[in-house]
Amino acid sequence: xxxxxxxxxxxxxxxxxxxxxxxxxxxxxxxxxxxxxxxxxxxxxxxxxxxxxxxxxxxxxxxxxxxxxxxxxxxxxxxxxxxxxxxxxxxxxxxxxxxxxxxxxxxxxxxxxxxxxxxxxxxxxxxxxxxxxxxxxxxxxxxxxxxxxxxxxxxxxxxxxxxxxxxxxxxxxxxxxxxxxxxxxxxxxxxxxxxxxxxxxxxxxxxxxxxxxxxxxxxxxxxxxxxxxxxxxxxxxxxxxxxxxxxxxxxxxxxxxxxxxxxxxxxxxxxxxxxxxxxxxxxxxxxxxxxxxxxxxxxxxxxxxxxxxxxxxxxxxxxxxxxxxxxxxxxxxxxxxxxxxxxxxxxxxxxxxxxxxxxxxxxxxxxxxxxxxxxxxxxxxxxxxxxxxxxxxxxxxxxxxxxxxxxxxxxxxxxxxxxxxxxxxxxxxxxxxxxxxxxxxxxxxxxxxxxxxxxxxxxxxxxxxxxxxxxxxxxxxxxxxxxxxxxxxxxxxxxxxxxxxxxxxxxxxxxxxxxxxxxxxxxxxxxxxxxxxxxxxxxxxxxxxxxxxxxxxxxxxxxxxxxxxxxxxxxxxxxxxxxxxxxxxxxxxxxxxxxxxxxxxxxxxxxxxxxxxxxxxxxxxxxxxxxxxxxxxxxxxx
Numbered sequence: 001x002x003x004x005x006x007x008x009x010x011x012x013x014x015x016x017x018x019x020x021x022x023x024x025x026x027x028x029x030x031x032x033x034x035x036x037x038x039x040x041x042x043x044x045x046x047x048x049x050x051x052x053x054x055x056x057x058x059x060x061x062x063x064x065x066x067x068x069x070x071x072x073x074x075x076x077x078x079x080x081x082x083x084x085x086x087x088x089x090x091x092x093x094x095x096x097x098x099x100x101x102x103x104x105x106x107x108x109x110x111x112x113x114x115x116x117x118x119x120x121x122x123x124x125x126x127x128x129x130x131x132x133x134x135x136x137x138x139x140x141x142x143x144x145x146x147x148x149x150x151x152x153x154x155x156x157x158x159x160x161x162x163x164x165x166x167x168x169x170x171x172x173x174x175x176x177x178x179x180x181x182x183x184x185x186x187x188x189x190x191x192x193x194x195x196x197x198x199x200x201x202x203x204x205x206x207x208x209x210x211x212x213x214x215x216x217x218x219x220x221x222x223x224x225x226x227x228x229x230x231x232x233x234x235x236x237x238x239x240x241x242x243x244x245x246x247x248x249x250x251x252x253x254x255x256x257x258x259x260x261x262x263x264x265x266x267x268x269x270x271x272x273x274x275x276x277x278x279x280x281x282x283x284x285x286x287x288x289x290x291x292x293x294x295x296x297x298x299x300x301x302x303x304x305x306x307x308x309x310x311x312x313x314x315x316x317x318x319x320x321x322x323x324x325x326x327x328x329x330x331x332x333x334x335x336x337x338x339x340x341x342x343x344x345x346x347x348x349x350x351x352x353x354x355x356x357x358x359x360x361x362x363x364x365x366x367x368x369x370x371x372x373x374x375x376x377x378x379x380x381x382x383x384x385x386x387x388x389x390x391x392x393x394x395x396x397x398x399x400x401x402x403x404x405x406x407x408x409x410x411x412x413x414x415x416x417x418x419x420x421x422x423x424x425x426x427x428x429x430x431x432x433x434x435x436x437x438x439x440x441x442x443x444x445x446x447x448x449x450x451x452x453x454x455x456x457x458x459x460x461x462x463x464x465x466x467x468x469x470x471x472x473x474x475x476x477x478x479x480x481x482x483x484x485x486x487x488x489x490x491x492x493x494x495x496x497x498x499x500x501x502x503x504x505x506x507x508x509x510x511x512x513x514x515x516x517x518x519x520x521x522x523x524x525x526x527x528x529x530x531x532x533x534x535x536x537x538x539x540x541x542x543x544x545x546x547x548x549x550x551x552x553x554x555x556x557x558x559x560x561x562x563x564x565x566x567x568x569x570x571x572x573x574x575x576x577x578x579x580x581x582x583x584x585x586x587x588x589x590x591x592x593x594x595x596x597x598x599x600x601x602x603x604x605x606x607x608x609x610x611x612x613x614x615x616x617x618x619x620x621x622x623x624x625x626x627x628x629x630x631x632x633x634x635x636x637x638x
Contacts, residue, residue, distance in 0.1 A: 025354040027363075028342060028392040030379045035359045036366075038108035040065035040074050047123055050116065052141040054134065056126040060116035060142070061089050062149065063102040076151035079369035080112045083160040084139055084167050086130075088122050089115035103159075105358040111365065114146050118167075120248055128252050131166060131193070131279045139171030140179075147180035155369045158184045159361055162348065165189035166281060169312070172293040173284035183294040183368035185361050188348050191308030191315070193279035194272050194555070198263075200525075201573060202532030202555045203506065203600045204270055206260045208304075208445045266603035272555040282326070285312060286319035294338040294368045296360075300346030301387055301524070302444050307576045310490075313341040313382060314398045326539045328549070331401035335381055338368075341398075343579070344385035347448020351455045353385075386487060387523060387580040388513070393637040399490040399541070402637050403630035405549055408479060408588075410496075410617065410625040416477040416590060421620030427475050429498075431506060431594045431613035436469035438510070438596060440522035445599040467512050467522035467591075474593035475617060477627075478514060486582040487637070490630035491541070491550040492575035494526065494590070497618040497625050500569070503562045504609035505530030506602060509573050510591040511629070513582055520589060526575035527600055528553070531560045533571050540572075547628060548572050562609075568618065575627075581634065590627055592617070 027033070045062040052058060065074040081103070083089075090101065107113050119138055120128025129135065147154050158168040158181065165186035175181045190196040198205060263269040269276075277283070288295060295316060299309025315325040320336040323329075342360075346352055366375040380394040395402060408416040412425040443450055443465075494509050508527045512520040532555045539552035551572035553559075563569055582588065594613075602610060618625055 025352075027355070027360060028383045028385075029360065029363065029377050033363055033375060035362050036109055038105075040108050040110065041068045041071060042066060042102065042104050042107045043071065043073060044102070050142060050145055052138050056119055056124075056134075056138075058116050058119060058124040058126075058138060058142070059122065060114050061102070063107050063113040063115070064151065065107055065110055065112070073151060076110075076112075077153035078110050078112045078151055079155045079157060079365065080114055080146040080149060080152050081106060081157045081159055081365065082114045082116070082142060082146050083158065083164055084116050084118055084135075084142060084171075085160065086118040086121045086128070086163055089117055103358060103361075106362055106365070109362060110370075112146075112149060112152060114142070114149075116142055120251065122248075128248065128255060130255070131163075131170065133278055135167070136170045136174050136278075139167060140174050143171065143175055143179060143181045153369075154180055155182050156180045157182060157365045157369050159187075161187040162189075166193070166279070169281040169288065170284065172291060172295070173281075173287035175291055175293070177291055179291060179293075181291070181293055183296075183365060185296045185298075185364055186312075187298040187357070188300060188303050188305050189281065189297065189308060189312060190279070190305045191282045191311040194276040196305050196308045198276070199270075199555070200600060201507075201528035202271075202553065203527050203529045203602055204263050205445065205599050206264050206601050208599050209256065209263075210260050211446070264601070264603060266605040268557065270603050271557040271560070273557065281308075281312065282315060285315040286325050289316060289319040289339075294364070295340070296364045297341045298352075298357075299341065299343040300348065300350060301343060301578050301580075302345060302347045302440070302448065304348045304444060304447060306524070306578070307574075309341065309343060310398045310577055313339065317381075317397075328399050328541045329397040331397055333397065335396045337377060337381060339381060340377060341382045342384070345387040347444060347451055349448045349452045351452065384579050386489070387578065388521070388583075389581040391634070393487070393489075393579070393634070395637055399549065399630065400632065403487070403489040403632040405543055405547070405628045406631045407547065407626045407628050408477075408590075410477050410590070410619050410627075412619055414476050414478060416479045416588065416627070420624035420626070424621035425619045426616045427619060429475050429592065429594065429615040429617055430473070431502070431610050431615070432473050433595060433607070433610075434597045435593070435595045436472055437598065438467055438470045438522060438525075439465035440467060441525065441596050441599060465522065467510060467520045468518075470510060470593060470596075471520070471591050474591050476589055476591050478589040479587045481516070481585050481587050482582055484584055485634055487579065487632045487634045488523065488582060488588070488629055489579045489632055491577045492524065492526070492627065492629055493548045493551055494573040494575055494627045495548060495625060496571045496573065496592070497568055497623045498571065499566055499616045500530070500563050500613055501565055501615075502609060502611075502613035503565060504606055505563050505569075505571070505613060505615060506594045506606075506610055507571055507573055508593050508596050508600065509575055509627075510593070511575060511578070511627075512589045512591065513580060514587045514589045516585045523580045524576050524578035525596065526573045527596065528571055528573045529602065529606060530563045530569070530571060531606075533569070534559045534561055535572060549628060550574060568623065570623070588629065
């Protein structure tokens with residue numbers, strides 16, 4: 001039975017790998033580089049016990065290079081690549097896409113790979129706490145243990161997507177100077193878990209979190225079956241047997257159930273605070289630079305963490321330059337080749353439009369774990385693809401100095417214009433709890449799994465889903481047609497002045513690209529719960545004239561301020577950053593509404609306060625509503 005299950009899994013892995021590599025896009029890294037051919041076979045030790053500092057026993061699979069002719073372990077020495085996953089280290093495809101299963105491509109080219117179950121998951125002991133403090137010290141202990149494995153060269157790298165990526169950042173910040181951890185490769189990592197994915201402008205994403213918890217538990221159940229298919233008394237999982245795995249699955253479901261129930265009820269988890277502090281990579285990123293760990297970040301403009309990836313890059317480069325981590329980068333500031341960012345029009349789970357991710361990882365780790373000078377990445381450390389194009393743009397700083405923050409003012413008649421009208425007009429918006437579903441939003445917050453499955457059949461992923469449905473019962477404002485190509489690139493900020501009839505307001509903004517035939521292609525969005533409107537002046541980005549470029553709200557319970565009915569109130573919405581090519585003849589459209597169904601769900605107290613709300617949005621005058629969009633000529637980027 002065990003052999004049959006393992007054979008099925010191997011065939012599945014091979015099939016999915018073949019589908020992923022059916023089309024391969026050229027690497028955006030310079031100079032060109034050719035990966036070394038595979039030289040080794042692959043062996044594995046299952047469920048090796050690792051006792052961490054508090055006595056908890058974690059379980060790890062060690063995948064190692066073998067001599068093809070004999071199957072014996074190759075002598076090396078080899079660097080070690082470490083992944084710490086909550087999804088089950090034997091998760092089958094497509095679940096392996098978010099953290100499970102060995103990366104044979106790297107092992108066969110001279111790397112030992114260690115995959116460990118997060119404490120309280122899979123077959124590791126202990127109690128689960130999402131990205132908790134004990135998990136961070138576990139990461140440090142695992143790094144030090146991995147460096148001492150037989151045939152190791154003493155250097156360790158970390159890689160993985162999503163949870164595994166955030167874990168890398170937290171571990172790299174905690175290892176201290178002189179650690180064996182030399183390089184990491186976080187794919188789709190959050191900067192601030194509360195603001196990136198748990199809420200948007202203080203509006204909870206509880207359905208997304210609930211779905212994540214359900215998938216999380218399911219993967220652990222699937223993983224448990226594969227774990228217990230492994231024969232051999234010395235390799236059999238010890239952590240409570242199958243009953244223990246099932247109990248940990250129940251514990252995980254209860255963890256997420258308690259969290260979401262508290263947030264829905266308006267409890268402490270609905271606000272920024274101690275519960276989320278340990279999940280905030282932004283607070284510890286300078287430590288990674290102090291620890292001299294090389295970081296290659298990958299992010300997506302449609303990712304659940306689209307906000308976080310460029311902020312991680314800016315914070316790390318600022319730390320290298322001796323500047324405040326939370327500040328915007330300055331044009332021409334010193335940058336490090338040890339900190340790189342690659343972004344594209346990708347969802348959380350994606351084939352990256354055919355990019356050979358494993359080859360990029362191999363290059364990064366060959367450079368920093370094997371001292372391969374020919375693998376060095378030169379030129380500007382930030383490169384991105386925009387929505388609507390295949391060209392790679394190259395720059396060094398974020399926000400992009402090549403893009404000019406351009407204000408467009410909301411005007412009567414649904415117009416976005418360059419100058420504010422001197423006279424004041426108002427537009428009426430009524431609070432609506434539900435409405436038509438935005439296809440792009442639904443796909444983004446279901447982590448892009450639908451698009452990923454489509455991509456595995458060889459068909460092209462569609463990112464340009466028409467976004468006209470959410471325009472119903474909404475206010476829309478549209479620019480005139482652009483005469484020349486434009487690149488929207490960077491953070492977007494919307495400032496709304498309005499009066500409301502209720503003590504709470506909810507604002508949701510979509511930014512779309514409108515073609516001459518009327519198709520409205522979604523680019524990005526932002527939201528804000530009115531009581532969370534207080535700005536943190538130390539973390540908000542401003543232009544020299546005081547215009548808000550990227551708002552950052554306190555979002556704590558103590559800072560929450562009810563809206564005063566009838567009083568003109570300012571709201572600054574953080575519209576998540578994007579990059580999109582706007583063709584000549586196309587226009588930009590702002591849609592202002594009060595819902596993003598089904599993923600934005602206000603707390604019960606907020607819903608009661610929102611009911612029946614009527615908003616009068618100010619247009620023109622001395623306090624005009626406006627959106628600031630970074631625009632560039634595509635040709636000005638390298």
